[in-house]
Amino acid sequence: MKTIIEPFRVKMIEPIRFTTEDERVALLRAAHYNLFGLASSDVIIDLLTDSGTSAMSAEQWSAMMRGDESYAGSSSYFRFLAAVRNLMPFRHIIPTHQGRAAEAILFSIVGGPGKVIPNNTHFDTTRGNIEATGATALDLMIPEASDPQNEYPFKGNMDLAKLEELLRQSSGSVPLVMLTITNNAGGGQPVSLANIKGARAICQKYKKPLFIDSCRFAENAYFIKEGEAGYSDKSVSAIVREIFSLADGMTMSAKKDAFANIGGWLALNDDGMAAAARNRLILTEGFPTYGGLAGRDLEAIAVGLKEIVEEDYLAYRIATTRYISSGLEAKGIPVVKPAGGHAVFVDAGAMLSHVPPLAYPGQAFAVWLYRLGGIRTCEIGTVMFGRQPDGTEIPATLDLVRLAMPRRVYTQSQADYIIECAGEVARRKREIRGLRIISEPPQLRHFTSQFEPL
Numbered sequence: 001m002k003t004i005i006e007p008f009r010v011k012m013i014e015p016i017r018f019t020t021e022d023e024r025v026a027l028l029r030a031a032h033y034n035l036f037g038l039a040s041s042d043v044i045i046d047l048l049t050d051s052g053t054s055a056m057s058a059e060q061w062s063a064m065m066r067g068d069e070s071y072a073g074s075s076s077y078f079r080f081l082a083a084v085r086n087l088m089p090f091r092h093i094i095p096t097h098q099g100r101a102a103e104a105i106l107f108s109i110v111g112g113p114g115k116v117i118p119n120n121t122h123f124d125t126t127r128g129n130i131e132a133t134g135a136t137a138l139d140l141m142i143p144e145a146s147d148p149q150n151e152y153p154f155k156g157n158m159d160l161a162k163l164e165e166l167l168r169q170s171s172g173s174v175p176l177v178m179l180t181i182t183n184n185a186g187g188g189q190p191v192s193l194a195n196i197k198g199a200r201a202i203c204q205k206y207k208k209p210l211f212i213d214s215c216r217f218a219e220n221a222y223f224i225k226e227g228e229a230g231y232s233d234k235s236v237s238a239i240v241r242e243i244f245s246l247a248d249g250m251t252m253s254a255k256k257d258a259f260a261n262i263g264g265w266l267a268l269n270d271d272g273m274a275a276a277a278r279n280r281l282i283l284t285e286g287f288p289t290y291g292g293l294a295g296r297d298l299e300a301i302a303v304g305l306k307e308i309v310e311e312d313y314l315a316y317r318i319a320t321t322r323y324i325s326s327g328l329e330a331k332g333i334p335v336v337k338p339a340g341g342h343a344v345f346v347d348a349g350a351m352l353s354h355v356p357p358l359a360y361p362g363q364a365f366a367v368w369l370y371r372l373g374g375i376r377t378c379e380i381g382t383v384m385f386g387r388q389p390d391g392t393e394i395p396a397t398l399d400l401v402r403l404a405m406p407r408r409v410y411t412q413s414q415a416d417y418i419i420e421c422a423g424e425v426a427r428r429k430r431e432i433r434g435l436r437i438i439s440e441p442p443q444l445r446h447f448t449s450q451f452e453p454l
């Protein structure tokens, strides 16, 4: 059969409360046009993030009942450890309450003024944690990544020539190299194994550790299996193991490709760095065998890691984003191509070309998609990246809106509804003006900024 169906059936439901457009106009005003300010009960389809929003399986829920809540050396920790090591064979695996806690610990050790940390593209919390130590976060994307219409299958790749140039000129200021798979901020695009191997070779030449920001490692591995020469016969698990055999460490948010609602870890091989990380962990997260998590959360992650590499699941997952992406395109909505793993990115800057970048076309699109359909999404553009450390504001390269798909949550008729609502926004685009910011915090402003329509 050609139809790719959801490889699960629904056992428990969460009712959705429907709202009217009039209600949503008032709710938007009350939230100061920042969708993070909405109550989830006022949202019909929530595509704000794929993080922590997965539906857990019956196996995960049953494992949670077994959670061992001992302070030290719980059996849940050892099950977590075995599940991580099965895919990512690092010497030290340090649980944290989520991905950014792993980042904060890592950069508290290697960051600091004068340091430069390159990545294909840093996610906002990674950048925030680096900059909070006084270090510089540098993005080294390949040129193809800035062209939303370019169909290159590995648009998440790092520009290795730029990496080598950086290390040749200022090796002393670079404590480590990061690579984000898939490249979330760059459109959810995968990184090829050839690129990871290339980054590894450069890191070895300059004696720098390579760390992988691994949130969506299984989706990335599936793209490699599908699109990189020589991998079609390998299992996703084998590809995952190959990826991590090339790295010296990883940060992970278990809220993505581990099907957990909370959790993360920092893993690495270097004993000295691991000891420093554990000392920091005890101060900020907890004892090294639970690291800010309950034993039951460690259990959910351990089972989630087995389920996430199932290929029927990944086939359905990638088919869903492709389905929505092509549905939007058929409505004349420009999207970043090819479709990403966890999300579809609408090119709102191109769609609303009459809205200038500093009037935030991405935010305007997101606000209208909520107004017309009750769908909550997230701007990834000038609101998120425009404010510079020196206080100036520069338009982002692209003004995108991310439709992030929670894992195993929405059905195909809900996908059809998303496509229909976005089509309505496109039909009424001439009515859409931009917004201006009336208040913003010093960092990560997209979460709490307040807006006013122009």
Ligand code: F0G
Pocket (backbone or CB within 6 Å): 048, 049, 050, 051, 098, 099, 100, 101, 123, 125, 126, 180, 184, 185, 213, 215, 252, 253, 254, 255, 263, 264, 404
């Ligand atoms: N790195 C990447 C690539 C991410 O996408 C995220 C989170 C993190 C690190 C931090 O992990 O949330 O567990 O602290 N991304 C979420 C998102 C929030 O919506 O894309 P965390």
